[in-house]
Amino acid sequence: MKRSLYITAALALSTGLLASSGAMAQGTGTTQAPVRNIVLVHGAWVDGSGWKPVYDILAKDGYHVSVVQEPLTSLDDDVAATKRVLDGQDGPVILVGHSYGGSVITEAGVDSHVMGLVYVAAHAPNVGEDEATLGKGKPSNTSKQPGAIEKTNDGYTYLNPSAFPKDFAADLPLKQAQFEAHSQMPTAAKVFSQPLKAAAWTTKPSWGIVAGSDEIINPDLERWYYERAHSHTTVIPGASHSVYESRPQQVAAVIEDAAKHVQQ
Template sequence: MKIKSKKSIFLSAALTLGMSALTGQAMAATPVHNIVLVHGAWVNGNGWKPVYDILVKDGYHVSVAEHPLTSFGDDVTAVKRIVDMQDGPTILVGHSYGGAIITDVGNDSKVVGLVYIAAHALDQGETEVANGKLFPNAISKTNDVKKTADGFLYLDLARYPADFAADLPLKQAQFEANAQELTAASVFNSPAGQPAWKTKPSWYAVATSDHIINPDLERMYAKRAHSHTIEVQGASHSVYESHPKEVAALIEQAATHAVP
């Protein structure tokens, strides 16, 4: 039997280690395949269609979470259910109130990156209502937010286009006004738990003409979370619909740079 020399054993081990290192680098450079999109208040998942189409065309596996907007707990559970269905590392994307949801669900081990699209990135104990008082939005002095007898909020139908979707075609904005998902008032006063953005990388798109969330509040969220940030000039709160290319590009940046 031929016995290998110490030198050949050393060279073989070095080659194996080198190949392992190269394989690890290749894996780290591989984009995350799974993306979960989370809508905010007063809308549903259909608004993600333009972004969804771009991401799917570019080869991503995209899921749109439809949560009920009945309570913060219900919404977190619904989104967590979709994350559980993913087959590996996942980028979690939230718009508006959806940001509060992904901040919680993002603690899941499958989530490797968070993307906030004109969204709330709350710190522990914070609420959207309290932060909104620190940074009042453009509709804070109006009576555009209405409330049903059983505690659900919605935007005035006539004002919805100007408030929520000023940069969308009027007919589209009017349809969305009449198709809006009423949202439990309690979700806006639900204190946040441990935020995932403190331990995981994040990306943020500021909508500079947002009437629902003050753009300065969005900037504060992004700066505090050390998010990779873009500003979409002239964008309304419906930035994910009116500027899908910019939003999709930011999501793909997260998928490329988040390390599984």
């Protein structure tokens, strides 16, 4: 009988120690697995195909990667397109945005699937702000060039094909940049001036990449956004606005860092 009582007590003590050590592990965050779902959001004038070099790296490393194809017809439409993809995810997500896509993920990122945000040479306005107004405080080189940004009769914008290779993609092969210049997605002018209704970076961790030689967004504006958001910031010297295509290894490394550490 005494032996039975000793065994029962020993089992109870063992169970208690296991439960205690499990709680301690949870408290330190060491048991959290990396986020495996990555959603990529493109910017103005381009489509999601530019993410392919980053997609290939992330997919090879075992991540489930989805690319949003925004219509670029309004901020509301682009946020809705992003949320549609987020709704299809089976777990936590790292949401990544390039350029104007930064505004999109800032608003869409309040979605419950999203654990963290990665800004790639991107805008990150606050609630009530818009990127056009913020851009006037730290203007880009492109915005200072007469005729660089063209506008259609029905209110859509595009980058003059002659300016595209130098301004958007200076570190891409010329033929690739010229192709992208002539396969642009015209973008509604109103997307740049619509104030944001939500700002996920105020409540969720973020990472930011500054493209050191960006002509489309002033690198100083990118730095200001990320400092304000307390983002983990990486500067890539010499990178153009097409940093996600020209430096995919470095961009993917930042995204993977976010996926590994966002829940710690």
